[in-house]
Amino acid sequence: MAHESSPRAALTVGLVGLGRIGTVLLTALGRFAPDVAVLASGREPERVAGAVADWPMARAVDPQELASTADLVVLCLPPQAYRAWIEALAPTMRPGAILVSVTNAVTLEDLGRWCANPVIKIIPSPAHAVGRGACLLTAGPRATAEQVERVRALFARFCRPVLTDPADARIASNLAGCAPAILAAFCASFLDANAARAQALDPEALRAMLAESVGALAALLDEGASFEDVMRRTATPGGTTEAAIDALAADGPALCARIVEATFQREAQLLGIPPPRSSPATPGTPVRG
Template identity: 35%
Template structure:
């Protein structure tokens, strides 16, 4: 089956290369299109057999399953281009959280799903967030589940929880990387430890932490209890973090939700203006 990817930017490329790495898709199974054709051409060069479509319309005509790996503001133009060639037996998957399934189902007659990936899929890990549309059959859902199971642990969520689930699964790698960077930088500033040593220490710690939580039988709570003995240095540090850092995450979630609500309104205004199919 040909799987088409409209958009080969950061996340589109990540998904394509993850599916190839996992052995689930061969390059010859993939048809890609991108506004900047050089990006799609580079993918084809790096993965011989991968084909580059001349247009989004050609891709939609030739792909039983189509992934829309594009920014919210690009949806109107792409849907305008492909809506007349998309068929009811095709599957259209959006990886963009502010684009609502009901709006996509008004634009195209295909079976629609929303699946939000994460950068962690680059190492065949993490969750992908699965929101099935109303037209997907059980067989369609099984196919998509099987596809994403090779690069992630799929998790079915309600569309109303897309934003918070995306914060935790997709945005958090950047958030936590920023915190680790700040921790290493503070260590350098306060103690003059060599920067390369500080970065190595926090990076290797994060690697081990992930394994402890996924393979070592620890939970977030039990790991803290195991490391932090009463009256010890770690417990003092945790008390400070609870006091000063905890509230930051409440503010962070409020911020991401406010931006999400703004994006949803902009996308719906764009998609709901003009003729649909």
Template identity: 30%
Template sequence: MNVGFIGTGSMGSILIEAFIRSNALHAEQIIAGNRTRSKAEKLAEQYPGIRVADSNAEIAADSTIVFICVKPMEYKKVIDEISGVMSADQIVVSITSPVLIKHLEEMLPCKIAKVIPSITNYELSGATLCMYGNRMGQEDRELLESLLKQISTPMPVSEQYTRIISDLSSCGPAFLAFFIRKFIEAAVAKTGIPEAEATLLASQMVVGTGKLLTSGGFTPETLERRVAVPGGITEAALKLLERELCGVFDQLVDTTHEKYDEDLLKVEMNFLEQQADQH
């Protein structure tokens, strides 16, 4: 089985590297291409055996599964380039949330899935959020998920929750990293603790907390209660956070949803404009 990647930017390269490092795919099974060819060639130098394609059509024609890893406004151009060479038994996987499954099913003859990966997949952990079009049968889903299981926990979800599940799974690492960075900066500024030491302590704390919330049997609420002794230091700090951050996360969700709606409208208009030009 050959797997194609149209786009080798941040997330495309993360997926390729994770699949190879996990032995889910051998480099020889991967066909990759990028608008800037040198980026794909650099990846092929790092992982000998990866084939760098001359065109998106070449990737599509020679792959069982094709991952489209480009920006939302580039999708229509890519689809126009590959639609004529794809067949009904192939699978196209979009990793971009504003491009809806219905958009792809209307323009491509193949099976369609949408997968939202996470930077955590680079360490063969975290979730991949899976959404499926009407042409994806059970065997197709199992084939795709068997690949994703090597680098993540595949989680079938409803497309209507695309934005919020992306916030939690895909954007979440950046939000958490921001919180940790600010915590470290305050620790260094207020106490003089070496930054490297504070960073190591905070990073190890995140690893341990993740294990408690997954395999450790804790929920966020029960973990808070277990750590925060009544009348103690942690409880006092949690009260501060509750008071000062009240409403911040509501605003965060509002902000990401507003940007998603804006991007979704731009994608739909782009598809409509290019279809009109063709007629």
């Protein structure tokens, strides 16, 4: 049920665009920060109204109301749509309201030139809808320490915010924002490779087993185990798990280096800057612990 956000909530978050990540943030705020008022806008007002209908703290509004009312204006838009939105509506933002970018594909410097308000970048993850995931937070132009802390404290209610040096924005995004999707893609391939040999178990049973294993890994890591601990505890010397890990070790490092390289190349394309020099053919020193 929608309602007027009056008397004014302690914080009003404006979600510009309810696509994938806008919907994730709506869900996370609704589940874990229901005292925060949410305003949402989009190109199809009826669809936005339908999406917020389940969240009492949220209201569908037009872009003008969102821009002039929200304390945090979160641009859940494709990078290509940022400049047009900012040039049309950022001048109407309240003084002190924070423009929040969710993309690495528009530089903080550009955002600071297009918009007079403080700018903060967050790189969220779909995991926030279930109260998990790391969220990268980078202070942009004009953002004060108090404003950064305000955004960090809000996101800490449903994820693990990590203050990120812009120099490491790409790799941090890979490990936080992209990782759930990349690991899910690996799981899908591993599932397919096993399903191709299934004789009695149906696909749903196989999928449920792997999903349980992923949850088990997360639980072990939460209790302080390292990746290496999990491998050591599972792989009996001379056994089949060890054989599987050896097979992965043969191709995995080069494959992972290609995956990381693809992210650097694509980000350069999106930013319209020259492609970065390729990383070395051999991956770097393993990170242990």
